[in-house]
Amino acid sequence: MFGRYDMDEQIRNLPDSYFELVDQDQLADGALPTTPIGFFKDAFLRFKKNKVSMFSFWMIVFIIILSVIAPFFNRYSYVQQHTQLRDMPPRIPVLEKLGIADGTRVLTNRRKANIENPDLFPPASVLEVFNHRVVNGVEVVDAVIDMYSYRNAKDVYFWFGSDYLGRDLFTRLFWGTRMSLLIAFFAVITNIIIGTVYGAISGYYGGTTDMLMMRITEILAGIPYLVVVMLFILLFGTGMFSIIFALTVTGWIGTARLVRAQFYRFKGREYVLAARTLGVPDRTLIFRHILPNSVGPIITRAMIAIPGAIFSESFLAFIGLGLQAPRPSIGILLSDGQKVLLQYPYQTLFPAVLISVLMISFNLFANGLRDSLDPTKRGEE
Amino acid sequence: MLKYIVGRVFAMLITLFIIVTLSFFVIRLMPQNIFDNPDLPPYVVEILEKKMHLDKPMYVQYYYFLRGIFLEGDFGTSVKIRPSLPVFQVLKSRLPISMLINVLSLFISIPIGITAGTIAALRKNKLPDHAVSLLVVLFISVPSFVFASLMQYGLTFLYPIFPTLYNPSATTLRQLAMSITLPVVALALNPIATVARYLRGELIETMSSEFLLLARTKGLTRAQAVMRHAFRNSCVPLVNIVIPMFTGIMGGSLVIESIFSIPGMGGMMISSINAGDHPLTIAILIFYSIISLVTMLIMDISYGLLDPRIRMGGRR
Numbered sequence: 001m002f003g004r005y006d007m008d009e010q011i012r013n014l015p016d017s018y019f020e021l022v023d024q025d026q027l028a029d030g031a032l033p034t035t036p037i038g039f040f041k042d043a044f045l046r047f048k049k050n051k052v053s054m055f056s057f058w059m060i061v062f063i064i065i066l067s068v069i070a071p072f073f074n075r076y077s078y079v080q081q082h083t084q085l086r087d088m089p090p091r092i093p094v095l096e097k098l099g100i101a102d103g104t105r106v107l108t109n110r111r112k113a114n115i116e117n118p119d120l121f122p123p124a125s126v127l128e129v130f131n132h133r134v135v136n137g138v139e140v141v142d143a144v145i146d147m148y149s150y151r152n153a154k155d156v157y158f159w160f161g162s163d164y165l166g167r168d169l170f171t172r173l174f175w176g177t178r179m180s181l182l183i184a185f186f187a188v189i190t191n192i193i194i195g196t197v198y199g200a201i202s203g204y205y206g207g208t209t210d211m212l213m214m215r216i217t218e219i220l221a222g223i224p225y226l227v228v229v230m231l232f233i234l235l236f237g238t239g240m241f242s243i244i245f246a247l248t249v250t251g252w253i254g255t256a257r258l259v260r261a262q263f264y265r266f267k268g269r270e271y272v273l274a275a276r277t278l279g280v281p282d283r284t285l286i287f288r289h290i291l292p293n294s295v296g297p298i299i300t301r302a303m304i305a306i307p308g309a310i311f312s313e314s315f316l317a318f319i320g321l322g323l324q325a326p327r328p329s330i331g332i333l334l335s336d337g338q339k340v341l342l343q344y345p346y347q348t349l350f351p352a353v354l355i356s357v358l359m360i361s362f363n364l365f366a367n368g369l370r371d372s373l374d375p376t377k378r379g380e381e
Numbered sequence: 382m383l384k385y386i387v388g389r390v391f392a393m394l395i396t397l398f399i400i401v402t403l404s405f406f407v408i409r410l411m412p413q414n415i416f417d418n419p420d421l422p423p424y425v426v427e428i429l430e431k432k433m434h435l436d437k438p439m440y441v442q443y444y445y446f447l448r449g450i451f452l453e454g455d456f457g458t459s460v461k462i463r464p465s466l467p468v469f470q471v472l473k474s475r476l477p478i479s480m481l482i483n484v485l486s487l488f489i490s491i492p493i494g495i496t497a498g499t500i501a502a503l504r505k506n507k508l509p510d511h512a513v514s515l516l517v518v519l520f521i522s523v524p525s526f527v528f529a530s531l532m533q534y535g536l537t538f539l540y541p542i543f544p545t546l547y548n549p550s551a552t553t554l555r556q557l558a559m560s561i562t563l564p565v566v567a568l569a570l571n572p573i574a575t576v577a578r579y580l581r582g583e584l585i586e587t588m589s590s591e592f593l594l595l596a597r598t599k600g601l602t603r604a605q606a607v608m609r610h611a612f613r614n615s616c617v618p619l620v621n622i623v624i625p626m627f628t629g630i631m632g633g634s635l636v637i638e639s640i641f642s643i644p645g646m647g648g649m650m651i652s653s654i655n656a657g658d659h660p661l662t663i664a665i666l667i668f669y670s671i672i673s674l675v676t677m678l679i680m681d682i683s684y685g686l687l688d689p690r691i692r693m694g695g696r697r
Contacts, residue, residue, distance in 0.1 A: 314524060315524070319654075355524065
């Protein structure tokens, strides 16, 4: 009577006149007095109560918005070099009046004669001279120098300073955040898709298929993560896509195992049996009837994986396998800053603060999300 | 049990073989030529290539490579970093300091993590618990290299308590201890947080169980009951947290070593990759694989010893 594949649709569209009540004349059930609350609405209500997670959520949104629009706040691009203005300290228009980020730098152990020589240091640039002492018969002082008037660039504002090529670190930082977030999001989305499909097939069919597919993941998981990523990047070169793929090679295995376990739990349930009896095809059973049960854990897992991917990206940048040269990422900025940490600490400070805030926010957000999607797991880590 | 262990070892060897093969082909297929020094006369390059079998087809090279590794334990000689020194020797000179730092971090992190986790569980939802939870979030989220930079600036430059970089000529134990303190601490923070978080969750769950109620009923105080009955239960699965942590520490150590200029495996790996010293790179990759495979093997075996139900790994 019905084709096998449009069974679902057909049953749904049967006209009311086909049915009649057996015992009574009319249904006694009234309409529900309240609006029904679905899975996601329920989770959202719980999530809203968790102040820490809400705050981290807005923090993440704020950083994402900044990473999109902040590079347009000033007139520098992330590649533009100012060879005369290398390693400039931060200088921010309003804050400089308060003495924070005012573009000054303390030079220690300078000859007094040099500091007082107007050819070397224009008088306007020397703000304060202190710590007079005599070393080996030479008068030595420490001095606070306004680097911007010293370099004769009073109208220039590098909000977060400039790096060793005179590139604006503010623009580079938020460009870098954008790159890091993009890499993390793409890597995690790819992982989730591959893992879900793989785990669903393996868990649904079971038996030999499952055995074979799980052996493959076991071998892959046996190869150390770091070694896989490095081999992959060595083979395909450093670039955004090869980093994304490198993070994907073994990253999907966790998701696949999780989805497979969920399928084992649900595929024997009565409602699945009922659907199968009605002739619902495997495809529909997998994706419409069983998979939605795993949406909660999958979302949680994805959120936990994002800070992991951001970390991996910076880690790779640190060991010299990051993005190609002019392109910034948080990891590249950090590792560049690390090289001159003791001379120019601000070059490390800003990316370090940003990556810390980002990682903490993602972790807290993921915790809150897990608690609200699966309240039975509350408090577990 | 013996059958189980033999099975796991066999599986490990297969994985190792796959890794060795993959590393060999990936690294040989890289565009970099080993002998790209323009000062080398062509005939020298020819002789060197002949000596390293580079003039033969890939599968013959692979045969020589496998024979060298599995039959003679010979990983070849380093080409650029430490020219014509056997790779094995190079690794041997770099290994002790790396292992010292990694093992130390692991060993200091376990007791500290256990203490913090227990205190948090005993004072649940009070100040100590909140303090521990805050630190846990901080230590787990913030990457170790950020902490390393922070400590390097704060404790060696602003307040010069520790030496800024590793001191390779340290002669006394005190000097050595001072120069590895910061790297060890930087590496230990994440494991401490992992152990503390795990133990806190585990203890809190056990504390609501019936046997603990019984212990309280027979007159033990809360702390006594937890220490004598709950604590021991929670420590067994801790093995499964601690052993994989070692692989994590080894990975983190790559970056920490380069921040503090420690002449260990990490710096070696980075410079060998960047210089294109293929035999050395392959050997280091294999070394890292062996370490993490062995950790996994130990974990599987301890799993099987502690809980006979899990003996056939993978069929969970």
